[in-house]
Amino acid sequence: MTARNVVLVTAATGNVGPHAVAHLLDAGARVRALVLRDDPNIGRLPQGVEICYGDLAEPDSLDEALEGVDGVFLMWPFFALPVDTAPAVLKKIEAKARRVAFVSSVGVHIGLEPVDNNCHAYIEHLLERTTLEWTFLRTTGFHCNAMGFAAQIRTGDVVRYPYGEATRTSVDESDLAAVGAKALTSDGHARKKYLVSGPEELSQAEQVRIIGEVIGRELSWQDVEHGAARQAMVDSGWPPSYADGALDYFATLTKEPEVGSNVVEEVTGTPARNFRSWAAERADAFR
Template sequence: MFVVTGATGNVGSHVVKHLADAGAEVLALTRDPEAARLPEGVRAARTDELPLDGATALFLNPAVVWQVGSEKILERAKASGVRRIVMLSSSSVLSDLDPQTNPIGARHRALEDEVEATGLEWTFVRPGGFAANALQWVDQIKAGDVVYGPYAGAQMALIHEADMGAVSARALLADDLVGKAPELTGPESLSFADQVRVIGEAIGRPLRYEEITHEAARERMSGGFVTPEMADSLLRVFAELVDRPQAISPEVERITGRPGRTFAQWVEDHVAAFS
C-alpha cells in the first residue's frame, strides 16, 4: 500500500492520481477526508491519525511533516514496516549560500538528513520554482492590469505540479530512483514579467509587471509559512536571477518519458483561477 501525505494538495493530488492509474492501492492522508475528491478506489484518512500499518511506501510532503512533527511521522513509518520514503524536497538545498542565509534550503536539507537516518530506502525529489507560485497574483490580476512584485527580470524555469507528481509516483513504484535526488525544472526559463504576459495572453487581457522595492516585497511576502527570513532569502535568490536564464534540467523527460509541461500549459490548466 502507498500512503500519500498532503494528498489533496498541488503535488500530492497528482501523486495519488498516477498511483491510482497504475492500479496501486493508495491511502490518501488529508485534514478533511470527507471533503476529499479522490480517484475511484482511493481511500482517505486523517493526516494526524497517521494510519501507516500495512504501508510499504510513503510520499512525504514537508509542509505536512512540519505540522505533525518529523520524529512522529518517521518513527511511525519505521514501526509500521514502511520500506521506502519519497520526499518532496527543494533544489534550494543545492545552494552554495550559507545555511544561515538560506533557511529554506537548510530546513529541507535537515529533513532529508532525518529521512536518510531512518535507514529506509529514499528518494528526494528536488524541484525549483513552482509554476503554482503564480497564483499569488490572482487577486491583483482580478483587480486590474498591473501586477506588482520584485525583480521583474528574475528568470526561473518553473515546473508544473503534474510533473512533480509524475516523477514522485515513478519513484514510489519503481526501483531506479532509490538513493537518487533528481533536480526538476520546467522546460523553459521565464522572467516574472514574461510570466505575467503569458497569463494575460491566456485570459485575453494585456497585463504588465511593475517592479517594487525589496522592502515592499518583503512585507508582502511575509506571513503564514513564509517568515521574514525566508522572504529575504527568496528575494536574494530573485536578485541573483535577474537577466540570467536558469539551466534546464532534463530529469522530468528522462524519468517520465515525456517533455515537461510549459508555463503556458500550466496557465491553461489554471486559467479559471485568473479569470
C-alpha cells in the first residue's frame, strides 16, 4: 500500500471510529469516514478526514464512498442494524477494495459465538469467502465499556450491574484502532485472526474501584441478578440472543478470566494501555 492510498472507515463516529481515523491519518493514508446524514456525532471526527454520507442498510448508498478505496476499516453497528444487507455490502467492498480490517469479537475466538447468531462470526464467515485480504480483530471488551457505569457513579457511590467478579482483559479502543490501521497500511496481516486485548486482567468491580481512586471517591459494586439484568438489556434494545450471549459469557468470566494476548505491542510496537490510564483521561465523565 502506498502512503496516500484511500481507506474508508465505517461506524466512524462511534467509540472506535474516530481513533481509527486518527491512526490512519497518522500513517499517511487518505481517510474517508462513512457517516449517516443525520449523525449527531460527526464532531468527534479528527480534522483531515473526508466525510462520505452512506448507510450500511442501503448498499447502493456506499458507491461514492468506495470509489478508489484500497482498504476498509470495517465495523458493523450490530445493535443499530441487522446483518441482512451485509452480503451486499461486502460484495460492494470486494469490487473496489483490496484490504479489510474487520472489528470482530473474542466470542468468535473462543468459539462462543455461532455463525447463525448473525453477529461477528457471520461477517467473518462472509469475508472468508471473498478474495479480499482480510484481517480479523477479535477484540475483548473496550475500556470505554466502563462509560456504562458513569451515570451511576456521577449520582452515587454504588454501581449496580451484573457479574462484578467477571474478569476481563479489556483493551483501549485507541489501541484496537491502531492495530487495524497497521493491518491496512502495512504488509503481513492478510488472513490473520488477531486476538486483541489489553495488558491486564481486571474484574468489573476492580475497574470501578480504580475509577473511584482516580476521582478520589470510594466506590462499591452491587451485583444485579442475571434475569433482571437480561430484562433490562432487552428493554433497552439488545436483541435477546445478544443479551443471552453477553450474560452467559460474563458468568463464565467469574470462574475463568478472559483470554488475552500481546498483539497490540506485537503489531504496533507500542505497549497496550492499561485501564487506569484510560480512566484518568476520562475522569471528568465520572465526576
